Amino acid sequence: MSEGLERTTGAAAAERRQKLDLRAAFDAAFVMIEPFFDPQQGWAGQSLELLAYRLLRDNFPKLSSEEVHTLVVAAHRLYIERHPDHSSHLPRPSELRRVDL
Numbered sequence: 001m002s003e004g005l006e007r008t009t010g011a012a013a014a015e016r017r018q019k020l021d022l023r024a025a026f027d028a029a030f031v032m033i034e035p036f037f038d039p040q041q042g043w044a045g046q047s048l049e050l051l052a053y054r055l056l057r058d059n060f061p062k063l064s065s066e067e068v069h070t071l072v073v074a075a076h077r078l079y080i081e082r083h084p085d086h087s088s089h090l091p092r093p094s095e096l097r098r099v100d101l
Contacts, residue, residue: 022067029056030075037079039086049076 033052035041041048049072056068063071 019067022063022070025060025063026071026074029060029071030078032056032059033072033075034079037076037083 032055033049036048036052036055052072052075053068056063056071057065060068060071
């Protein structure tokens with residue numbers, strides 16, 4: 001019975017995955033823009049997420065502005081999870097505004 005359950009669960013997980021190209025781009029995107037969330041890299045205590053949008057648009061020209069925003073928000077969330085002691089200067093991911101470049 002567990003074998004059948006595993007097959008069903010695996011099929012359901014595969015079906016809910018969407019935008020595989022966006023998922024594939026995330027690791028490279030995070031490495032590129034992680035420094036923009038670092039408080040040591042900020043400008044007058046402000047994060048540089050606007051530059052993150054620009055960098056991703058330049059490096060992933062096929063992505064829509066919505067997809068770039070999704071990458072920035074996901075990277076922002078991951079940065080906060082990985083660096084909770086160094087992220088109090090950042091707005092919450094839900095507060096990030098969409099930037100069209």
